[in-house]
Amino acid sequence: MTRPRPIDRRLFLGGAGGVLGLALSGCTTTPFPGSEEIIPAPPPPEFSDDVILMYRALPEERFPIPAVDLTRLDPAFVRAVVDYPTQEVPGTVIVDTPNRYLYHVHDDGSATRYGVGIGRAGFEWSGRAHIAYGREWPVWTPPADMIARQPSLEKWRHGQPPGIDNALGARALYIHQGNRDTLYRLHGTGEAHTIGKAISSGCVRLLHHDIIHLYREVKWGSPIVVLV
Numbered sequence: 001m002t003r004p005r006p007i008d009r010r011l012f013l014g015g016a017g018g019v020l021g022l023a024l025s026g027c028t029t030t031p032f033p034g035s036e037e038i039i040p041a042p043p044p045p046e047f048s049d050d051v052i053l054m055y056r057a058l059p060e061e062r063f064p065i066p067a068v069d070l071t072r073l074d075p076a077f078v079r080a081v082v083d084y085p086t087q088e089v090p091g092t093v094i095v096d097t098p099n100r101y102l103y104h105v106h107d108d109g110s111a112t113r114y115g116v117g118i119g120r121a122g123f124e125w126s127g128r129a130h131i132a133y134g135r136e137w138p139v140w141t142p143p144a145d146m147i148a149r150q151p152s153l154e155k156w157r158h159g160q161p162p163g164i165d166n167a168l169g170a171r172a173l174y175i176h177q178g179n180r181d182t183l184y185r186l187h188g189t190g191e192a193h194t195i196g197k198a199i200s201s202g203c204v205r206l207l208h209h210d211i212i213h214l215y216r217e218v219k220w221g222s223p224i225v226v227l228v
Helices: 049-054 144-149 151-156 208-217
Strands: 080-083 093-096 101-105 110-115 127-136 171-177 180-189 198-200 204-207 223-227
Touching (some): 101 208
Parallel strands (some): 180 204
Antiparallel strands (some): 171 180
């Protein structure tokens, strides 16, 4: 088993109840003028039989889930049990925002590590909270400010029915601070190419298969820590 490199465990704690924003920047790559060389695409990564089995189709679900398109998943973000020494109590969920991982802490110095997609610039959050509860195949109700930004979501103002195309996917874990709903969620997605990217409106997304796995393991009331 490959041990991950140590990560920066700084917490960005502060006002507004500990839910804060952090600006990020991006860049693009542009070929230099006159370059006509055609570089072939790299071959798709090879995955072990165990990984293929882990991300197989799930026809037994209420809404059948297709197998993960592994050609679109960075192998670095495959679910794995890794060494993870931490002072956080077992059962804690830790979102390592810079490295695009979520860890569910075990009691033996290890953790289950999941690849995640996170909030894009302007929609990030950080701090401490807890997982209040979860839902299987939840209804998704977009916040009013999201509908204002994306009028096409008006049709879901009173809730998008559960299903494979629902924005929250197969499972959702709801994050509260005290008795207040932060409106942030851990939830499922079938879009393997978004794992490892800053692409959401603030929620943390996992593959359907991974959120189902985490949903089975996590206990309501467990602390969640979001690192920046």
